[in-house]
Amino acid sequence: xxxxxxxxTAIAAPIMRTNVDTDVIISINRMIGNSVRGHLGKWxxxxxxxxxDGSDNPEFILNREPYRAAEILVTGPNFxxxxxxxxxxxxxxxxxxxxxxxxxxxxxxxxxxxxNGILPVVLDKAVIDSLASEIEASQGAGRxxxxxxxxxxxxxxxxxxxxxxxPRRRAGLLEGLDEIxxxxxxxxxxxxxxxxxxxxxPWIHFAG
Amino acid sequence: xxxHGRTLLAKIWDQHVIAAVSDDTDLLHVDRHLxxxxxxxxxxxxxxxxxxxxxxxxxxxxxxxxAISTASARAGTIKTGWELLAALRTETSASGIRxxxxxxxxxxxxxxxxxxxxxSLPGCLIVCGDSHTCTHxxxxxLAFGIGSSELTHVLATxxxxxxxxxxxxVTFDGKLxxxxxxxxxxxxxxxxxxxxxxxxxxxxxxxxxxxxxxIEGRLTICNLSVELxxxxxxIAPDQTTFDYIRGxxxxxxxxxxxxxxxxxxxxxSDSDAMFDREVTIDVATIIPQITWGTSPEHxxxxxxxxxxxxxxxxxxxxxxxxxxxDYMGLKPGAPIAGTKVDWVFIGSCTNSRLSDLRAAxxxxxxxxxxxxxxxxVVPGSETVKRDAVAEGLDKIFTEAGFEWREPGCSMCxxxxxxxxxxxxxxxxxxNRNFIGRQGPRARTHLASPAMAVAAAISGAIADVRTMER
Numbered sequence: 001x002x003x004x005x006x007x008x009t010a011i012a013a014p015i016m017r018t019n020v021d022t023d024v025i026i027s028i029n030r031m032i033g034n035s036v037r038g039h040l041g042k043w044x045x046x047x048x049x050x051x052x053d054g055s056d057n058p059e060f061i062l063n064r065e066p067y068r069a070a071e072i073l074v075t076g077p078n079f080x081x082x083x084x085x086x087x088x089x090x091x092x093x094x095x096x097x098x099x100x101x102x103x104x105x106x107x108x109x110x111x112x113x114x115x116n117g118i119l120p121v122v123l124d125k126a127v128i129d130s131l132a133s134e135i136e137a138s139q140g141a142g143r144x145x146x147x148x149x150x151x152x153x154x155x156x157x158x159x160x161x162x163x164x165x166x167p168r169r170r171a172g173l174l175e176g177l178d179e180i181x182x183x184x185x186x187x188x189x190x191x192x193x194x195x196x197x198x199x200x201x202p203w204i205h206f207a208g
Numbered sequence: 209x210x211x212h213g214r215t216l217l218a219k220i221w222d223q224h225v226i227a228a229v230s231d232d233t234d235l236l237h238v239d240r241h242l243x244x245x246x247x248x249x250x251x252x253x254x255x256x257x258x259x260x261x262x263x264x265x266x267x268x269x270x271x272x273x274x275a276i277s278t279a280s281a282r283a284g285t286i287k288t289g290w291e292l293l294a295a296l297r298t299e300t301s302a303s304g305i306r307x308x309x310x311x312x313x314x315x316x317x318x319x320x321x322x323x324x325x326x327x328s329l330p331g332c333l334i335v336c337g338d339s340h341t342c343t344h345x346x347x348x349x350l351a352f353g354i355g356s357s358e359l360t361h362v363l364a365t366x367x368x369x370x371x372x373x374x375x376x377x378v379t380f381d382g383k384l385x386x387x388x389x390x391x392x393x394x395x396x397x398x399x400x401x402x403x404x405x406x407x408x409x410x411x412x413x414x415x416x417x418x419x420x421x422x423i424e425g426r427l428t429i430c431n432l433s434v435e436l437x438x439x440x441x442x443i444a445p446d447q448t449t450f451d452y453i454r455g456x457x458x459x460x461x462x463x464x465x466x467x468x469x470x471x472x473x474x475x476x477s478d479s480d481a482m483f484d485r486e487v488t489i490d491v492a493t494i495i496p497q498i499t500w501g502t503s504p505e506h507x508x509x510x511x512x513x514x515x516x517x518x519x520x521x522x523x524x525x526x527x528x529x530x531x532x533x534d535y536m537g538l539k540p541g542a543p544i545a546g547t548k549v550d551w552v553f554i555g556s557c558t559n560s561r562l563s564d565l566r567a568a569x570x571x572x573x574x575x576x577x578x579x580x581x582x583x584x585v586v587p588g589s590e591t592v593k594r595d596a597v598a599e600g601l602d603k604i605f606t607e608a609g610f611e612w613r614e615p616g617c618s619m620c621x622x623x624x625x626x627x628x629x630x631x632x633x634x635x636x637x638x639n640r641n642f643i644g645r646q647g648p649r650a651r652t653h654l655a656s657p658a659m660a661v662a663a664a665i666s667g668a669i670a671d672v673r674t675m676e677r
Contacts, residue, residue, distance in 0.1 A: 018528045019403050019503045023642040028623045032275060033288040034250050034295060047644045052630070076524070078404035081437060082642060083621075084339040086356035104404055107439040108339055108353050115357035166371065168230040179357075180260070183235065183365045186227060190263075190367055193226040193237055201223075203460035203468045204239045204332065206266040 003117030004176035005148055008098050010071035012144040013061050014132035015045075020075065021082035022109060024048065031087035040087055041094030062095075066140045074132050074144070075102035077125065080109025089116050099146045101153060103128045114169050117176065119148060121163045131155055148174060213478025215375050216444050217410045220350040220475065224333045226367060233371045240327055241362050242336035243270035243305070244318045246623060249295035251337070251359040252303055263366040265304040269327060270296055272310060273317045274623040278555075278586050278613040282310060286625045314457075316589020316615045319343040319557035323427060324591055326456025330445035330472040335362055340557045340639065342433040346426035347453070348445030348475050350410075353434065373440060374408050374484040377477070379415035382491035387673035389567065390425035391559060391637070391656035393417065394432040395497035397489060399507040406438030409485065412477060413443050417491045423452040424563040431558045432639055435504040444476040496672055499641045499654040500544055501532035506641070508544055510659065510671045516540035535643055536651050537631070545669050549653075551634035552583035552664035553646070554610075556620035559637035559657050560588030565596050568657040569604040571665070571675055577609030578667030584611045586618040610664070622647050635663040 030036070030043035048060045056063045062070065073079075073092070079102045080088060089112045092100070098118060103125040105113075113120040123131075134156050135142055142156025148170060153161045172179070183190075198205045224236040241264075243251070248270050255262065262268060275289035276282055285293075293310075300307040308314030314321055318336055322328035322344050330348035335341060337359040344351035354368065362368055380393055398405075411433050418426065426443050433441025450469050453459045460468045477483075495509040506529075508514075514533070517540060520526040533540060538547065554560070554568050565587060577583045585605045587593040593615050596602055602612045619626045620638035627647025628634045634652050637660050641652040653669060662672035 016524070017531060018524065019505070021503075021640070021642045023621075023640065023645050027644055027648070028621055029625070032246065032623055033291065034253065047648065052649070078407065078437065081403055081407075082339065082434075082640060084337060084353040084355050089355075104407055106437065107407060108355055108434075111358065112355035115355060166230065166233065168233055179369065180258075180361050180364045183361065183367060183369070184260070186235065187365070189226055190235075190237070190365060194264075194366075197237065201331070201468075201471065203329065203464050204267075206458075208264065208266045 002115055002173070002176050005098065005117055005119045005173045007147045007149065008071060009143050009145040011066050011069050011140060012072035012074050012135055013067040013070035013140070014074040014135055015061060016076040016132055018076045019078045019081055022080055022085050022088035022106065023082055025080065025088040026085065026091040031085060036087065037090055038094065040091035044091035044095045071096050071098045072144050072146065073097055073100045074128060074135065075100055077103050079105050081106035084108040086112045086115070089113055089118060093118055101128065101131065101146070114173060117173065119146060119173055121146065121153060123153065123161055123163055127161050212482045213480040215477045215481045215483065216412055216442060216475060217350070217375050220331050220333070221372060223331065229369055233369060235367050235369055236333060238335050238362050238366050238368055239267060239332045240322070240334040241268045242318045242322055242334065243268060244274055244336070244338060245272040245276065245292045245296050246274040247337040247356055247359060249292060249299045250356060251363050252299035253295070254360045255363050260364045262303040262305065262363050267366060268305045268363070269308070270300045270305055271308040271315050271318055271321055272296060274617045274621070276310065276616050277624055278616040278618045278626060280614065282614060289624055311590065313591050316592065317557045317560060317617055319431065320561060320588035320592065323347055323423070324456070324589055326453055326459030329453065329459070330449060331475050335368055339434045340431055342439065342441045343427050343431040343557055345430035345433065345440060345442035346423060347449055348443060348472065350440060350442060352439045373410040376406060376409040376411045376438070376485040376487065377483040378411055378413050379486070379488045380413065380417035380491050381415040381488065382417055384417060384491055385494065387496050387658065387676050388494050389656040389658065390421060390428040392494055392497045393489070393491060394429045395499070395504065395507045395654065396494045398432065398436045398504045400489065401436055401487060403435060403503045403505040404437045406433065406436040409438050410440035410442065411438040413441065418443055419446065422563065423448060424561045427561070428558055432504065435639055445472050496656065496659050498544055498659060498669055500536065500538060501529070502535055502641055502643050504639070504641060504654060506532055510545055510669065512544055514538050514540055514542050514544055545671055547669045548633065549581060549635050549663050549668055550632040551628045552581060552660050553619045553634055553636040553638065554584065554657050554660050555586030555588065555618050556638035557588065558639045560586060560592065562592050562595050564637065564657045565592070565601050568661045569601045570677065571658050571661040571672060572608040572610065573604050575608055575665045577664045581664055581667050583609065583664040584613055584619065586613045587615050589615050619646055621645060628652070635660045635669065
């Protein structure tokens with residue numbers, strides 16, 4: 001069951017490079033195995049966050065104060081493109097990220113966020129750039145507010161930006177719904193579909 | 209009332225709607241669910257912990273591909289790889305799911321075996337916890353990658369909740385020039401529309417170059433859909449598709465075959481169907497492609513020059529190019545051809561099918577891998593491997609100095625520990641040149657199988673057209 005999300009005011013870190021893919025968010029060698037959850041936060045953005053000798057890369061924003069405590073990311077175009085690995089979202093969640101605000105996201109990553117109580121917000125690139133500038137100008141001191149009830153992002157200086165979100169996704173996040181239980185309530189419909197589809201497309205349905 | 213014709217996507221989509229869950233989002237039936245070793249057992253274990261049975265184990269199929277070694281006898285498989293395989297065996301067996309295990313026909317990269325076994329059919333809705341599931345669209349299936357949570361949902365319900373995507377049609381018209389392959393067409397498209405050009409869309413590939421293309425090329429085209437941001441890519445099924453599927457182990461037979469083909473013939477976009485976006489590419493303008501950077505959109509013709517950030521006005525784009533060039537260790541403005549390479553990888557769900565290996569062997573035959581270059585050929589499946597051996601392709605490769613290996617994903621994503629060493633440069637027939645994709649600090653250039661062999665023989669990025677016979 002996903003954690004609910006309603007409203008958050010927090011430190012936000014801009015990661016503005018284009019096409020940050022899910023391999024960059026979590027390297028395959030850190031996410032492989034069935035018992036990795038709970039151990040991924042340390043490895044989020046590993047190739048950017050650590051130098052080859054394993055020490056912190058001081059250049060990387062999430063290694064700097066106050067951004068170490070960021071709960072919001074402001075991201076460049078096409079953040080989360082690439083692989084379907086949900087561990088990318090898990091690693092961000094485990095390092096404390098609750099919302100990601102960008103001009104566009106990889107489709108599968110975007111869906112995976114909702115499954116884990118992380119709110120991805122899409123706003124125009126010009127708005128994203130202005131949010132990043134404000135945050136950088138305040139050296140991270142300015143907090144961002146994300147309000148899912150009102151569907152707004154408020155910049156450190158108080159500018160409100162309204163965002164669109166799929167109403168079903170919104171309701172799911174606000175209430176922390178469990179999608180499997182909800183779908184299983186429709187099991188009669190699923191089985192009725194299968195029965196009629198078995199007549200229409202018998203080559204799809206093998207003997208159970 | 210919509211008076212336009214319907215797209216291929218709409219026709220397949222509507223056949224799978226169990227119920228609408230909101231204006232543009234539907235609960236869809238999943239016809240085929242493919243599991244692999246990285247995430248398959250986790251979903252089954254999650255479900256077991258909730259006391260929920262697998263809804264339709266007979267529509268679910270599994271194989272190990274990501275985490276096992278591709279060395280002979282699977283030697284050197286990492287401990288986690290064996291653990292994931294053991295868990296996949298235990299959990300699929302407990303749930304009554306067919307597992308295509310090591311050394312059996314049917315084992316292989318999940319996107320190679322689906323088509324090969326006749327599991328992937330036109331009009332089928334196929335999901336898998338892997339972004340390259342779009343590959344199966346080459347047969348006219350609606351196929352897409354899902355995350356772990358969605359995977360568990362599919363196991364529990366045999367359904368997936370999806371928002372209907374926008375539609376894009378990409379028309380590849382013309383005849384493929386000498387030395388140009390399906391891989392070059394799709395890389396050129398990604399260069400044209402960008403790595404986010406297809407985000408939110410399902411892409412239908414059409415045009416004379418697609419109609420003339422054999423199925424394995426169509427699978428390669430659809431495979432890279434996700435690299436232009438599109439979760440789904442598909443091609444209308446035609447006689448080429450039906451001829452490919454007929455007689456495969458899970459394909460319909462006899463009277464059922466005739467019924468299926470009749471239904472599949474209706475799966476095409478109507479002539480008056482409207483798409484949200486249209487792109488047309490003249491295939492005659494494309495030459496063999498090679499990537500230079502850390503996104504598949506960083507791509508050039510092999511006669512091109514590495515971009516110079518100094519020429520780029522937009523600071524964000526300039527910065528992105530600088531980061532990529534720094535990672536790749538490349539000199540701005542220099543010709544890409546002649547760049548020295550250390551590794552060559554021929555394999556992956558993009559380019560590891562029999563026709564890929566034949567094209568590679570055709571260039572390798574009678575030649576030698578350059579000194580200092582390590583070159584691997586990793587067939588996509590046990591069946592591809594056996595067919596290639598029966599044709600003697602393995603001998604051509606080994607005599608030329610390539611290593612001939614066991615089927616799996618291998619160095620495409622290095623999940624099994626098979627990595628390009630730090631700082632080394634690889635030409636790879638795979639699908640991603642991301643930072644660290646083939647191993648920490650590995651530098652990847654994507655290309656076709658023939659171009660990869662040209663690089664292996666030359667010891668540097670080279671134009672295969674000067675070597676093809």
